[in-house]
Amino acid sequence: MALLDIKNLSLYMDIGGTIVQALEKVSFTLNEGEIKALVGESGSGKTLVVKAIIGALPGYWQVKADRLNFKGQDLIDLNYEQRRHIMRRDIAVVFQEPTSSLDPSVKLGSQIEESIPEEFVNKGRFWERKKHRREIANSLLHKVGIKEHERWLNCYPNEIPRDVSQKIMIAMALASEPTILIADDSTRGMESTTKTQILRLLVKLNKTKNLSILFVSHDLLAITSIANSMTVLYCGQTVESGKVKSLLKRPLHPYTKALLDSAPSFQTSLPVKSPLKTLKGTIPSFQHLPTGCRLGPRCPNAGKECVQAPIMRNIQDHQYSCHFPLHVVNKKISKKQAQTSTEPLSNDNVDNNAASSGERNT
Numbered sequence: 049m050a051l052l053d054i055k056n057l058s059l060y061m062d063i064g065g066t067i068v069q070a071l072e073k074v075s076f077t078l079n080e081g082e083i084k085a086l087v088g089e090s091g092s093g094k095t096l097v098v099k100a101i102i103g104a105l106p107g108y109w110q111v112k113a114d115r116l117n118f119k120g121q122d123l124i125d126l127n128y129e130q131r132r133h134i135m136r137r138d139i140a141v142v143f144q145e146p147t148s149s150l151d152p153s154v155k156l157g158s159q160i161e162e163s164i165p166e167e168f169v170n171k172g173r174f175w176e177r178k179k180h181r182r183e184i185a186n187s188l189l190h191k192v193g194i195k196e197h198e199r200w201l202n203c204y205p206n207e208i209p210r211d212v213s214q215k216i217m218i219a220m221a222l223a224s225e226p227t228i229l230i231a232d233d234s235t236r237g238m239e240s241t242t243k244t245q246i247l248r249l250l251v252k253l254n255k256t257k258n259l260s261i262l263f264v265s266h267d268l269l270a271i272t273s274i275a276n277s278m279t280v281l282y283c284g285q286t287v288e289s290g291k292v293k294s295l296l297k298r299p300l301h302p303y304t305k306a307l308l309d310s311a312p313s314f315q316t317s318l319p320v321k322s323p324l325k326t327l328k329g330t331i332p333s334f335q336h337l338p339t340g341c342r343l344g345p346r347c348p349n350a351g352k353e354c355v356q357a358p359i360m361r362n363i364q365d366h367q368y369s370c371h372f373p374l375h376v377v378n379k380k381i382s383k384k385q386a387q388t389s390t391e392p393l394s395n396d397n398v399d400n401n402a403a404s405s406g407e408r409n410t
């Protein structure tokens with residue numbers, strides 16, 4: 049059973065009397081022991097998805113979903129206390145800006161100790177409990193690779209380097225021994241050595257503690273170095289989902305291909321000083337959302353069908369939502385798309401694949 053199972057998550061907000069749909073039928077799952085990436089450019093709705101999962105959206109947002117399940121339990125059906133309990137013990141989040149998530153007026157030692165659930169601390173006199181809390185705090189810092197705990201515990205957040213504060217945020221997130229860690233753009237803006245350290249730490253926690261991780265980022269290189277599978281979002285819609293290797297080798301959605309084309313690390317045959325390929329235009333604002341497939345106005349393969357939102361299709365655990373998928377040669381394919389597809393699957397191949405996987409709408 050998936051730990052997190054999200055199906056058709058939609059978010060609505062009233063902007064000046066007009067209801068806008070910020071997220072439209074976002075679907076993905078996070079399995080036990082998996083590192084799943086949620087990828088998309090800035091403004092694609094990644095943080096909104098995270099906030100919908102943890103229940104941190106202000107009251108003016110309306111959340112609808114066929115499923116928003118944690119371990120089979122529908123999060124939307126839970127009352128405030130039940131949801132809070134899950135968020136306190138099972139799902140931990142590390143946000144992108146560590147220093148703004150820490151209290152600037154309290155020493156780090158006290159903040160870490162405060163994050164340790166009461167039930168993890170031995171019963172006893174208050175000084176015994178305090179001593180035990182400090183021991184747990186020290187061991188949490190060791191877990192995230194901070195050896196000199198005494199050096200940092202007496203500091204205020206503004207006195208420590210960014211990589212240490214991010215590790216401390218992860219240590220605090222681990223204090224409740226969660227089942228899922230959501231890292232929301234937690235390596236954003238970091239220089240590469242620090243970023244590598246944090247990514248290695250996440251992989252280590254995943255391997256040694258079987259921690260399932262939802263890694264939210266727009267950094268494809270970071271994602272491909274740690275994640276097993278990924279879901280690509282564009283403007284609040286899920287466009288593609290599958291194993292990272294499969295998406296890199298054969299992206300089926302034009303947006304995924306455009307993301308990969310725009311990242312220098314994935315361009316092996318790019319001539320020196322030549323510009324990277326990008327999609328024309330920019331991600332639309334909420335006030336100007338196109339109908340149907342939201343990539344439509346920017347998509348090189350768009351056709352008249354794209355004014356209808358495409359359904360999610362599945363080929364061998366690779367889901368895509370596009371009327372004109374790349375590499376899938378079928379009757380619907382347009383001439384323009386055939387030129388874009390570099391390695392088309394044969395008709396037989398795709399039909400067989402679809403048949404064997406029981407192609408279905410998800």
Ligand SMILES: Nc1ncnc2c1ncn2[C@@H]1O[C@H](COP(=O)(O)OP(=O)(O)OP(=O)(O)O)[C@@H](O)[C@H]1O
Nearest residue numbers: 070088089090091092093094095096097233266334
């Ligand atoms: N409280 C809010 N009120 C109005 N619009 C919002 C609110 N929160 C987010 N948005 C809008 O929703 C869209 C998606 O925002 P979100 O923060 O989820 O994007 P993101 O993919 O996480 O981007 P980034 O990588 O820059 O954090 C953006 O256009 C943003 O301006």
